[in-house]
Amino acid sequence: MLGPDTLAVVQDHASLTYLDHAATTPMRADAVNAMLPFLTERFANPSGSHRFARSIRQVVDEARDVVADVIGCDAGEVVFTGCGTESDNAAIVGTQRRHGGIAVCSQAEHHAVLNAVEHGGGRVVATDSAGSIDLHHLARALSDDVSIVSAMAVNNEVGSITSLKAVATVVREHAPQALLHTDAVQAPCWIDLRSISPHVDLLALSAHKFGGPKGVGVLMVRKGTVVEPLLQGGGQERDRRSGTHNVAGIVALAEALRLTDLERATEISRLEKLRNRLVDQLLMQLDDVIETVPRDRKVAGSAHVCFADIESEALLYFLDEVGICASAASACASGAMEPSHVLAAMGVERRFALGALRLSLGQTTTAKEIDYALTHLVAIVRRLRGVAP
Numbered sequence: 001m002l003g004p005d006t007l008a009v010v011q012d013h014a015s016l017t018y019l020d021h022a023a024t025t026p027m028r029a030d031a032v033n034a035m036l037p038f039l040t041e042r043f044a045n046p047s048g049s050h051r052f053a054r055s056i057r058q059v060v061d062e063a064r065d066v067v068a069d070v071i072g073c074d075a076g077e078v079v080f081t082g083c084g085t086e087s088d089n090a091a092i093v094g095t096q097r098r099h100g101g102i103a104v105c106s107q108a109e110h111h112a113v114l115n116a117v118e119h120g121g122g123r124v125v126a127t128d129s130a131g132s133i134d135l136h137h138l139a140r141a142l143s144d145d146v147s148i149v150s151a152m153a154v155n156n157e158v159g160s161i162t163s164l165k166a167v168a169t170v171v172r173e174h175a176p177q178a179l180l181h182t183d184a185v186q187a188p189c190w191i192d193l194r195s196i197s198p199h200v201d202l203l204a205l206s207a208h209k210f211g212g213p214k215g216v217g218v219l220m221v222r223k224g225t226v227v228e229p230l231l232q233g234g235g236q237e238r239d240r241r242s243g244t245h246n247v248a249g250i251v252a253l254a255e256a257l258r259l260t261d262l263e264r265a266t267e268i269s270r271l272e273k274l275r276n277r278l279v280d281q282l283l284m285q286l287d288d289v290i291e292t293v294p295r296d297r298k299v300a301g302s303a304h305v306c307f308a309d310i311e312s313e314a315l316l317y318f319l320d321e322v323g324i325c326a327s328a329a330s331a332c333a334s335g336a337m338e339p340s341h342v343l344a345a346m347g348v349e350r351r352f353a354l355g356a357l358r359l360s361l362g363q364t365t366t367a368k369e370i371d372y373a374l375t376h377l378v379a380i381v382r383r384l385r386g387v388a389p
């Protein structure tokens with residue numbers, strides 16, 4: 001049941017300024033329409049043998065073809081999963097269960113990777129100041145017993161891009177036996193996946209980051225790469241991921257990914273202008289604010305800034321008051337605010353790191369929203385500084 005507070009938010013939703021696309025994206029209307037028949041009359045289980053089931057299996061196969069085309073891989077290399085977290089875990093845990101050995105990743109990975117690596121006793125290496133894995137540290141961490149290296153394509157917090165080609169070169173030289181996995185969950189809106197996939201053995205995606213539904217993801221598993229499945233059961237996905245297919249989710253994922261790929265170049269140039277205007281104006285109108293990652297090292301839709309002597313929590317509270325949805329990843333540990341693990345890894349000065357703000361733009365973002373956010377953000381920062389000691 002929806003309570004009165006929830007209902008108010010739902011009714012009010014149209015008036016919100018949503019700048020949190022890195023957290024999740026609104027679903028594309030075409031993706032919603034694509035999935036509806038599979039939630040209603042076309043409900044058969046694609047693993048069955050009757051004609052109704054076979055017709056649904058064909059739909060899943062067509063979706064697989066679309067996904068493979070956008071990733072730049074063979075259809076047989078596409079495994080549908082339940083989310084990005086599952087895809088990352090399947091790659092890391094599945095590799096270790098099958099091949100043993102040690103997993104390696106950087107300090108700035110999403111916790112879906114970082115926790116899986118740490119849980120398995122893996123090695124965590126340093127990042128550079130932009131939040132990309134430090135290639136010298138990586139080279140030093142590689143040895144004969146490393147079975148998998150995981151490097152994210154785009155950082156979810158600060159938006160920095162990692163060259164998988166450069167990572168692959170280091171891995172092939174220092175640990176040729178190791179698989180290379182990339183968490184590409186934040187990549188599809190900004191990077192042509194065909195430029196990433198040739199360099200990796202495993203690649204994770206999540207539909208809700210590019211206009212698809214929550215609860216469905218992809219793990220690309222390169223032909224000849226064998227990882228132990230996380231889920232044992234009916235042997236779906238050619239024994240790589242058991243569990244009845246989320247047909248509606250898979251169909252919507254494919255449609256959202258197809259459209260994202262088609263519109264990527266246009267969207268990047270539109271959103272880059274809006275992002276630049278937002279950050280340029282913040283830097284011009286306020287003192288003691290830094291742009292966390294240089295623009296030539298990050299994706300177009302990410303605005304990540306740090307305000308000195310302000311706490312992100314307060315900033316988010318006042319932004320929320322005026323209907324602006326944003327985020328910051330500082331964590332409250334034992335009653336005190338701590339910088340996020342990503343900013344700590346990048347070496348951002350604590351005074352700035354505690355005032356981090358992530359504004360992430362996407363398909364629905366308009367110039368009007370950017371102007372609204374800018375006006376309020378400047379006023380809120382000034383107000384907070386006025387009362388701050």
Ligand code: PLP
Nearest residue numbers: 083084085110112156185186206
């Ligand atoms: N990896 C990255 C980089 C992410 O941003 C996220 C989601 O925030 C995930 C993995 C987890 O994806 P999901 O929400 O589908 O489990």
